[in-house]
Amino acid sequence: MFRTHYCGKITKAELDEEVTLSGWVHRRRDHGGVTFIDLRDREGLVQVVFNPQLSETVHQQAHGLRSEYVIQVTGKVALRLEGTENTSLSTGEIEIHVSDLVILNPSKTPPFLIEDEEEVSESLRLKYRYLDLRRASVQQHFILRHQLSQAVRQFLNDNNFLEADTPYLTKSTPEGARDFLVPSRLNPGTFYALPQSPQLFKQILMISGFDRYYQVVRCFRDEDLRSDRQPEFTQIDLEMSFVDQEEILTLMEKMILKVFSEVQSLQLPEPFPRLTFQEAMDRFGSDKPDTRFGLELKDLCDIARRSDFKVFRTVLEKGGKVKGLNAKACAKLSRKEIENLTDEAMSRGAKGLAWMKVSDIGLEAPITKFFKPELLEEIRKTLEGEAGDLLLFVADKEQVVYDVLGSLRLSLGKRLNLIDSSVFQPLWVTDFPLLAFDGTEKRHVAIHHPFAAPMDEDLPLLESDPLKVRAQAYDLVVNGVELGGGSIRIHKQEIQSKVFELLGISKEDADSKFGFLLEALQYGAPPHGGIAFGFDRMVALLAGVESIREVIPFPKTQKGICLMTDAPSDVDPLQLKELYIKKERAIKAP
């Protein structure tokens, strides 16, 4: 038997018992005479003592132990000598007096110390991920991940959801992200795609009468990576039949409340605030606003129209917008700092950044001369300017104004330390538009996805003014992080075909890509809808880490490389031949 107990779980209850422990040598303190080892396993550390008085041979053996050796010790649990207890250790009152030692496996000196506090570059950590994962603080993230997935499953099971698997080798679909392709050997020249989401299959499951489905499922998207985006990631994916949007939001809110309080004892505000897409854009310049701080955007179109400021008036005449935000207590910023803000604004597409400082006597800036005193006072009132504030204005096309002020708001919020990181601020964003117009592709694209149902009252607009149609779609946003999104789906074939048409997908294309869905919709498809949560993002949020790489056991770098295995890599030409694949260009040798 390798062990009778976990190292970190030994307590005074085992006093005087003989125990056997197996684990890694965390630290060695060799005093020549007595030698101490902190022995580590998943559950924690315990001090084991090698004393020559107990066994000269074992003490000799212990002298040769090194970091990360895997050993097995047998000995008696004893109270530590008075005054030598270690209060920072859960096992700090006891120690193991070792009578027998087996070196199960020696270890090379690790490239970095297995210590929580040790700061190591991420690339080294990922190359030696198995060593990095030995660190308690890193393991903690994965324990949290496990607990969260269990809590979610528990909730969904209790609410009558069935877990079902959907294929990973599936059909490539147009729209959306790039697919990862997998060549089919049995069908030369054809390819499977790895799913970007189980979307179509879960809808088919509803048509099958599963009624409620969920899956904690891996999804794949061949797009560029970010701190919150990996090529493979995990979603909590679910779908329900015979529900409306309200029922889904209510149930999901219950789920989030429950699992957040279960795994992290977080009490979220109840009910979650809701914002329509339009409100979110108007007030925060973003469809995933961080509502933990103010600095809200204010509309100044009306005031600007009455001013003599050409820049603003021209924009308005062309149908643009003028909005502003109040950078609290930023009047003290130097010319240089304001220039930096301007650069930031321009990098987001603004042509410039107008500003005014609020002082005791009113607004001060080169541009105030274009505004009558009463207009200046209106501006100050609208933005609630107090002495010492800096007012920022952007005039441009609506989308640019939102983008620029939305990102300025965020960076100012961070810079001015307005964000209380202990607060969790959830939010439903609803009433998304169904479609947007893609200027480069010169066609409509789906905001959520092509299967989201239009709002019933907007159905007539599908013909007359499609961009005005709102979708029965919703996002869950927490602290500015998009944690999940979903919609009521189209369950009538005619409407689905109509939406494909609006998206510029020909009938032939629709049939060849989604024919199975269009057909299934004609066999008694129930009204249905669902949602998918970004599980990695949720864990990262709860763990308080910036990057989802911290909560994925074996993540990839920004170039999509696994530093541990060196995937992706070249393959044997024979493999390619079997798959009828020929490389067009030789790849550079690594």
Added chain:
RNA sequence: GGGGUCGUAGUUCAGUUGGUUAGAACGCCGGCCUGUCACGCCGGAGGUCGCGAGUUCGAUUCUCGUCGGCCCCGCCA
């Protein structure tokens, strides 16, 4: 595809306004040490300054390129 930033012992970093022998801490190796827990003390080893080219009498330092990590824009239904 684009912008930014970083790359110096095993690790985290300092440094070099272009110049003989590139430093610190931790880690590692050896010795001493019977109550430590970031043990202590003494000694030691360890470097293609990411890679390549250019400028120069001389490049880790300057220039250009390149590779890689990270952050961001585009992209991500």
